[in-house]
Amino acid sequence: MKRIFVAALFLAAVVLGGCGQNARQPVLYRDTDIAMGTVIQQNIYVRNDAEDGGTVTEEILGLIRRMEQETLSRRLETAEIYLINRRREGEAHLQISEELGEILMECQDVWEASQGAFDVTLAPVIRLWDIDKWSEGAQEGTFAVPERQEILQALENCRSGEIRLAKQENGYEMELPAGTELDLGAVGKGAALDEIRRVLEQREEISGGVISVGGSILVYGAKPDGSSWKVAIVNPADTASAIGYMSLKGTWCVSTSGDYERYAMVDGIRYHHILNPATGYPADSGVRSVTVLSDSGLLSDALSTACFVLGIEEGMELAEKYGAEALFVDTKGNIVMSPGMEECFTSAK
Ligand code: FAD
Ligand code: MG
Secondary structure, rough: HHHHHHHHHHHHHHOOOOOOOOOOOEEEEEEEEEEEEEEEEEOOOEOOOOOOHHHHHHHHHHHHHHHHHHHHEEEEEEOOOHHHHHOOOOOOEEEEEEEHHHHHHHHHHHHHOOOOOOOOOOHHHHOOOOOOHOOOOOOEEEOOOOOHHHHHHHOOOOHHHHOOOEOOOOEEEEOOOOOOOOOOOOHHHHHHHHHHHHHHHHOEEEEEEEEOOOEEEEEEOOOOOOOOEEEEEEEEOOEEEEEEEEEEOOOEEEEEOOOOOOOEEEOOEEOOOOOOOOOOEEEEOOOOEEEEOOOOOOHHHHHHHHHHHHHHHHHHHHHHHHHOOOOOOOOOEEEOHHHHHHHHHEEOO
């Protein structure tokens, strides 16, 4: 319920001032649905003489669900990631789709650039922490902190450095060490935004729109009145409010990783879902949330997670390496931004 409320806050923020229609203006199509374990919100402007404008939100929802069911999910039996994680013993060379191969190539790049802070092979550690059960905030009595020894053992199977990917005619061949499993929870929503953008670009009748897949948002094209898209950034100390908003023109992707999204409280300590691959424990880098702005959805999503683990100084360097802008909220509520972010951010204070 809380997640739905926060998503509603995003919606309210991103469509500010865009609802008025007249005969000449594009038609606004809206849709709210659930996929990838989160709320999907679409606000898409379609030229008013377009014949099948109303089908666009359906097409986009179908695309998100297709990616989840065929490729990205580690929960659905039909998805490549699910099947890879349950491969037969000794099956080290796997044929994977071009879609998954390209996502994993970028993930490997961020793994290297972040010196392992972002790691898609954390699945055994994520399972140990039972993060799937935390969506509503697990409480004392329903969650036990794993033993250090168990965490160290699970970390032995986190071996991004040993993944090999080779492009082939119809996809990729992947070499994956025995015992290694994949979890694309930190990039799947961003990767979906890149595909959505491709669909929008192919449909000339679409002049602009905002699509949010949980904490990952695509703003596309232009608003009918020519004003900027407004994307609110949640206040980690009070998730029903915002610390401010970004004003964006054109097409951008924004992802936020925060310790308030999924967590369990035990003895007054907040155990959250963004893990430091160096320790196997929730990252303790002095930040509560990181928002990354990039022209790539996958990068904005991967970098927001990586920057959360690295903290402000190293996180800023990483974002800069990829030409992305970043905004950090630290544990004292201070806001630290890259220069490009300063240009588009307006504080709520
Ligand atoms: P991000 O910071 O983007 O990602 C954090 C998540 O990435 C963690 O939850 C963990 O899974 C993983 N992670 C943690 N630390 C790291 C690290 N250092 N490097 C790399 N990865 C890390 N949720 C449900 O409850 N039910 C579902 O059925 C469900 N299905 C999903 C299907 C898909 C295809 C995807 C992409 C997500 C799904 N989710 C589901 C949500 C998912 O499990 C994550 O909780 C969510 O994606 C976290 O996103 P975020 O933006 O809050 O955090
Ligand atoms: Mg992420």
